[in-house]
Amino acid sequence: MKQNYSVEDLQYLMAQLRNPDGGCPWDLKQSFATIVPSTIEEAYEVAEAIEQEDFEHLHEELGDLLFQVIFYAQLGREEGHFDFARVVDTLVRKLVRRHPHVFPSGELYGDNATAEIDEQQVKANWEAIKAAERQEKGEGGTLDGVAAGLPALxxxxxxxxxxxxxxxxxxxxxxxxxxxxEELRELREAIASGDREHASEELGDLLFSCVNVARHLKQDPESALRMSNRKFEQRFGAVEAALRARDLQPTDVSLEELDRLWDAAKSAGSDSAEA
Structure with a gap:
């Protein structure tokens, strides 16, 4: 057995999985559309490992995400759209084009003396180059090209x-x-009116405004919400643990008791953070 497998070995493995003669029945049934959910899930697992600083398993999660790219490339090759080599070539050309301060010659291995430039200039140049690329694709509007399939936040x-x-x-x-x-007031009014459809619309407006707060704080709203999700899980887990110690379930006690245990878990979490 080889000591270390390569990307080429991974491509060979993928081709064997998709081989009609002896390949994997599950892999053979897949299409571009059917593996999209797995791609999204793997990307979030990478994000979670990074946020948890679980570097022991991060390389494994990155491998799972890379496998998604290899899978798409194999499907692209089979259907005559593209192959992995074209994926890599397109990526390298795009990154060279978007980093003229690093590759002023426009070539990866050209005469590329690094230009003096600060982070703000890099960001400005990056956005200007992306805007020009969108123009070339016929995406002239400011908001064109923002993928509709992204998570809403x-x-x-x-x-x-x-x-x-x-x-x-x-x-x-x-x-x-x-x-x-303002949006919170409008949501309250919509709820009071009993118009559920209008309330849903106002709720969306409120969430959109909260995302704007995150952007002004230079925070990623998805990451902020994931952090709150984890915090809720930890605190509710502490509530259930306290109840189990008394041979009780959440349904066995009043809301007031659950609130009391929640406040205790919240205080304990604050104490741990300070420690």
Whole structure:
């Protein structure tokens, strides 16, 4: 057995899995569309490992994500659309084009003396180059090209970022917070009216405004919400553990008792963070 397998070995493995003569029945049934959910799941597992600083398993999660790319490349080759070599070539050309301060010759191995440039200039150049690429693709609108399949919070942040680049933005976070308060009032009014459809719309507006707060704080809203999810899980787990110690379940006690245990778990978490 080889000591270390290569990307070429991975491509060979994928081709064997998709081989009609002796391949894997499950892999043979898959298509571009059917493996999309797995791709999204693997990407989130990579994000979770990084957020948890689980570097012992991060390489495994990255491998799972890489396998998704290899799978798509195999499907592309079989259907005559593209292959893995073209995926890599397109990526390298795009990154060289978007980093003229590193590759001024426009070639990966050309005469590439690094230009003096700061991070802000890099970001500005990157966005300008991406905008030019969108123009070439016929995506002339400011918001064109923001993938509709993105998670809603992430897509909201990208839409707002694009709009801000042409000056459509609150200059200070106070304006954003005021908008959140306005949307909350409108949600309360919609709920009071009994119009569930209108309330749903106002709830979306409130969430959109909260994403804007995250953007002004330079925070990723998806990451912020994942952190809150983990915090909720930990605290609710502490509540259940306290009840199990008394041979009780959450349904055995009052809401007041659950609130008391929640506050205790919250205080214990705060104490741990300070420690």
């Amino acid at each position: 992430t897509r909201a942040a990208k839409l707002q970022k694009r709009a801000s680049q042409v000056g459509f933005d609150w200059p200070e976070i106070d304006g954003v917070l005021g908008k959140v308060e």
